[in-house]
Structures are given as structure tokens and as C-alpha cells.
Amino acid sequence: MRIPLDRESSVPLYQQIRDFLRREIQRGDLAPETRLPPTRELAAALGVNRLTVSSAYAELEAEGLIYAHVGRGTFVASSPQSATTGIERRTALRTGEWPSWQQAYPRPLQYAGRTEIERLLTLAANPGVISFAQGTGASDLFPVAQFRQAMNEVLRRDKADALGYGERAGYPPLRLTIARVLASQGLAVSPDEIIITTGSQQALDLVARTLLRPGDPVLVESPTYSGALEVFEGVEARLIAVPMDEEGMRVEVVEELIQYARPRLIYTIPTFHNPTGTALGNARRRQLVALSECYNIPILEDDFVGDLRYDGPAQPALKTIDARGNVIYVSTFSKMLMPGLRIGFLVASGPVYDHLLIRKRATDLATSNLIQRALEAYITVGRYQAHLRRACRIYRQRRDVMVQCLREQCPSEVTWNIPRGGLFIWVRLPGSVSVPQLYLEAIQEGVAFLPGTFLFPGNEEYPAIRLNFTVHPPDIITEGMRRLGRVLGRFLARAESGTIPSHDQKTVVV
Numbered sequence: 092m093r094i095p096l097d098r099e100s101s102v103p104l105y106q107q108i109r110d111f112l113r114r115e116i117q118r119g120d121l122a123p124e125t126r127l128p129p130t131r132e133l134a135a136a137l138g139v140n141r142l143t144v145s146s147a148y149a150e151l152e153a154e155g156l157i158y159a160h161v162g163r164g165t166f167v168a169s170s171p172q173s174a175t176t177g178i179e180r181r182t183a184l185r186t187g188e189w190p191s192w193q194q195a196y197p198r199p200l201q202y203a204g205r206t207e208i209e210r211l212l213t214l215a216a217n218p219g220v221i222s223f224a225q226g227t228g229a230s231d232l233f234p235v236a237q238f239r240q241a242m243n244e245v246l247r248r249d250k251a252d253a254l255g256y257g258e259r260a261g262y263p264p265l266r267l268t269i270a271r272v273l274a275s276q277g278l279a280v281s282p283d284e285i286i287i288t289t290g291s292q293q294a295l296d297l298v299a300r301t302l303l304r305p306g307d308p309v310l311v312e313s314p315t316y317s318g319a320l321e322v323f324e325g326v327e328a329r330l331i332a333v334p335m336d337e338e339g340m341r342v343e344v345v346e347e348l349i350q351y352a353r354p355r356l357i358y359t360i361p362t363f364h365n366p367t368g369t370a371l372g373n374a375r376r377r378q379l380v381a382l383s384e385c386y387n388i389p390i391l392e393d394d395f396v397g398d399l400r401y402d403g404p405a406q407p408a409l410k411t412i413d414a415r416g417n418v419i420y421v422s423t424f425s426k427m428l429m430p431g432l433r434i435g436f437l438v439a440s441g442p443v444y445d446h447l448l449i450r451k452r453a454t455d456l457a458t459s460n461l462i463q464r465a466l467e468a469y470i471t472v473g474r475y476q477a478h479l480r481r482a483c484r485i486y487r488q489r490r491d492v493m494v495q496c497l498r499e500q501c502p503s504e505v506t507w508n509i510p511r512g513g514l515f516i517w518v519r520l521p522g523s524v525s526v527p528q529l530y531l532e533a534i535q536e537g538v539a540f541l542p543g544t545f546l547f548p549g550n551e552e553y554p555a556i557r558l559n560f561t562v563h564p565p566d567i568i569t570e571g572m573r574r575l576g577r578v579l580g581r582f583l584a585r586a587e588s589g590t591i592p593s594h595d596q597k598t599v600v601v
Contacts, residue, residue: 308352393421
């Protein structure tokens with residue numbers, strides 16, 4: 092296949108390939124069910140990187156013009172139906188082709204940015220790409236061998252008992268161990284206030300479905316965790332954005348928003364925020380809890396990496412200063428240990444606990460009994476603290492390497508804060524930058540990040556990116572940041588020359 096490429100043009104090569112193939116398909120020169128060349132073969136023929144062709148194919152597939160069949164190749168779509176799958180396929184089909192009961196649903200209850208996030212992260216998984224887009228800790232620190240031993244020990248000890256449903260609130264010895272771990276961090280709770288969940292994502296969903304009804308206002312930080320935005324949109328809540336600064340949520344704005352919107356819930360990540368890495372100051376923490384008491388509004392505290400602290404003194408969880416049961420606390424073992432465990436938990440005081448427990452039972456009966464028992468067999472307070480100290484030492488080094496690379500490799504217009512803990516560095520770019528376009532060019536260079544656009548209520552265009560500094564060792568971080576620096580340098584130079592369209596900014600955050 093001959094595709095004319097203008098290597099002097101400001102239009103990226105993957106876009107030139109995409110545009111050529113799109114025209115050929117729309118004119119009928121590439122007939123339906125035509126098999127396209129494999130990415131490696133076409134890249135070699137054109138003299139470009141394989142990722143360039145992969146990016147072009149990915150955009151055409153998102154448009155419904157081509158589709159990939161595992162083991163067979165990539166084909167021109169005969170219709171939108173054959174080019175899409177899952178939620179995209181259901182959206183693409185004409186309404187009349189579905190049974191009437193399916194037509195009763197006005198729209199899929201799905202966070203608007205989820206499909207795009209998944210598409211971009213698929214590109215990040217291409218061979219040779221160094222990805223800083225992940226939301227987890229480093230897989231090379233996962234205690235695989237020790238956990239396998241714990242699993243075998245549980246099966247020998249508990250036999251068939253380990254394979255039953257188990258208690259819906261969770262395995263009692265694990266709840267006791269979690270209570271002890273939390274007590275070592277200054278949060279005194281009873282095991283009877285803990286519910287084990289299938290990851291912290293389920294905990295967020297249980298709280299949202301228990302407390303909220305369609306149309307209920309929810310205060311959320313802007314930006315915030317995309318998975319939480321997906322949960323709230325799934326229950327059709329109305330999201331009210333709270334601006335942030337370098338000390339986290341601007342709590343002085345919260346009271347005005349409470350009086351204006353009358354929210355039913357406040358969602359916050361006060362410690363090592365996702366994505367900004369900020370930590371809410373002690374005075375703001377107390378002020379926020381006081382506001383929740385004054386206006387009778389529950390707080391959903393997401394403490395997904397609060398114990399991954401590298402600098403500075405520890406700060407109290409909001410739950411520790413909650414005297415009246417206004418705070419529901421959510422955490423997880425996914426970031427510290429292994430995400431595949433899917434073990435999270437929530438802490439709730441008072442009658443709401445029973446309502447959450449009923450909702451949990453209706454959702455999945457109980458979290459995996461076997462995995463809970465194996466986790467309890469692996470974790471002791473001492474072992475957890477030892478693993479935590481090792482992770483903090485390694486992650487601190489990796490953070491420092493990435494920060495040094497940012498200083499050395501990135502243009503002066505790029506700014507960031509140094510997080511005192513957690514997983515992420517929030518990198519802010521000039522307002523002229525289109526982050527989704529930057530992402531696609533970064534993929535061609537062999538590096539990936541999470542675009543900040545997907546982390547705002549309403550998917551506002553915002554010139555920032557989230558980098559995970561924990562996943563890779565220092566040498567890989569250094570190489571990935573070299574690639575990112577090259578892309579940013581070229582991109583910003585073109586933006587300044589006016590060859591890239593600018594975007595108006597509507598939100599001011601960190």
C-alpha cells in the first residue's frame with residue numbers, strides 16, 4: 092500500500108496515514124472486509140515507527156471505519172456494527188434494531204470519559220512504550236512468592252471452609268487485622284465498623300448507591316479520581332466542582348457551595364490526592380469535618396495511598412477527627428500489595444453501616460473468602476509495616492529521579508509540585524497545549540501518560556498530565572522522561588509558532 096507522506100508538514104505522520112485511509116474507505120477504494128496490512132509491515136513499507144501506524148489504526152477503529160479480529164488481522168468495516176464492540180457497538184446500532192425494552196434506556200450510565208481513557212491506555216500498552224499512566228504501585232515489589240505460600244497455607248488449614256461464601260461483612264480475622272493496622276496509623280476503629288469490599292472501587296459504589304438518588308448534588312475536587320466520577324455519574328448525581336490549590340481542596344469555598352447547591356455528599360482524597368499529589372493541611376481537615384457536622388452532610392474519604400509518605404509529618408485521616416459518624420472512610424490494599432487481590436474496605440459508624448452491608452450483600456454476596464483468608468495469613472502489623480517501609484524507600488528514590496528528569500528534560504514553561512507521598516506528579520503545561528493531541532504524539536515517541544482532561548467533572552480540556560513515578564525503576568524512568576521531554580519540546584515550539592490550535596481554559600486549579 093502506497094501512502095504519500097509529507098515529512099516536512101506540521102501534521103503528524105499518524106494523522107496523515109489516518110486521513111489517507113479514511114478517504115480511501117469513504118470513497119469505496121478500500122472495499123468492506125478488505126484486510127489492511129499488519130502494523131509492522133506497513134510501518135516498514137512507509138519507513139515510520141510501528142507505533143505511528145498503530146495510532147492511525149486506533150483512531151480509525153474508534154471512528155468505526157475498521158475493526159480488528161484477534162488472530163486474523165485488521166479489516167475495513169462493512170458497517171458500524173462490525174467495527175465496534177461493547178458499549179460502542181450498542182451506541183452505533185440504530186435504535187430500531189434493538190428490542191423495545193432496550194430502547195427504554197435513554198443513555199448508557201457510563202462516565203463520559205471512560206471509553207476514551209480505555210482507548211488511550213490500550214495505545215499505552217503497545218510494545219516499546221514506557222507508560223507513566225498506571226494507577227498502581229510497582230509490580231516488581233508485589234510479594235508474589237510470600238502470597239502464594241499464604242494461599243497454600245490457607246487451603247491446607249481451612250480446606251473447604253476457605254471456598255465458601257464467607258461472611259458478608261468480611262472474614263472476621265482480616266477485619267481485626269485491618270483494625271490493628273489502622274490503629275498503628277492513629278485511626279482507632281472496631282472490626283464491627285469495617286466492611287471488606289471487592290476493591291475500593293466497590294466501596295465507593297456502595298456508598299454512592301446507598302446515599303444518593305438521581306439528581307443529588309455531590310461536591311468533588313476538581314480534578315479528581317476518574318473512577319469516582321464514573322461512580323457518581325452511574326447513579327446520575329450532579330457533580331459540583333470544588334477548586335484546588337497547592338494545599339488541596341479549597342475548603343473556604345466549600346461553605347459557599349454548600350449553601351448554594353445543598354449537596355448530599357462531599358467526596359475528597361485529602362492525602363496524596365489523585366491526580367495532584369497534594370495533601371490537605373490539618374487546619375483545612377478540621378474545617379471540612381466541622382462543615383460536614385454543621386450542615387449535616389456526610390464525607391466520603393478516599394484514602395487510597397495515605398500511608399505512602401516520603402517526606403514530612405503524618406497527617407490525621409478525616410475519620411480520626413470525626414466525632415459524630417459523618418465520615419465514611421475507604422481504603423485499599425491494591426496500591427501497597429497487589430491490585431489483582433481486589434481487596435478494599437470501608438469504615439462506617441452508626442446506622443449507615445447496616446444499610447451499606449445490605450447493599451453489599453445485594454451486590455455480590457461477599458468478597459472472595461479465599462483471597463481474604465490468604466491476605467489475613469500474609470498480613471500482620473509488623474509485616475505490613477516492613478513492606479510499607481521498603482516501598483516508601485524505593486518509591487521516594489523513583490520520585491526523586493522523575494523530578495530531576497523533569498528539571499533537566501522539560502521546557503521551562505512546564506511546572507509541577509513535588510508530592511510528599513503517593514504515586515503521582517501532576518505536571519502543568521502552557522494553555523496552548525491540546526493534551527489529547529500531545530498524548531498521541533507521545534505514543535509515537537514511545538512514552539505515555541494520563542491526560543488531565545479525563546480527571547475533571549465534565550471532561551474539561553485542561554493542560555496538565557499525570558505521571559506515575561512508582562511503576563518503573565530509575566533507568567526506565569530516565570529513558571521515558573527523555574522521550575517525553577523531546578515530545579514536549581517539539582510540541583511547545585509548534586504551539587508557540589501557531590501551528591497547533593489553542594484551547595480556552597475555563598477552570599483554574601492546582
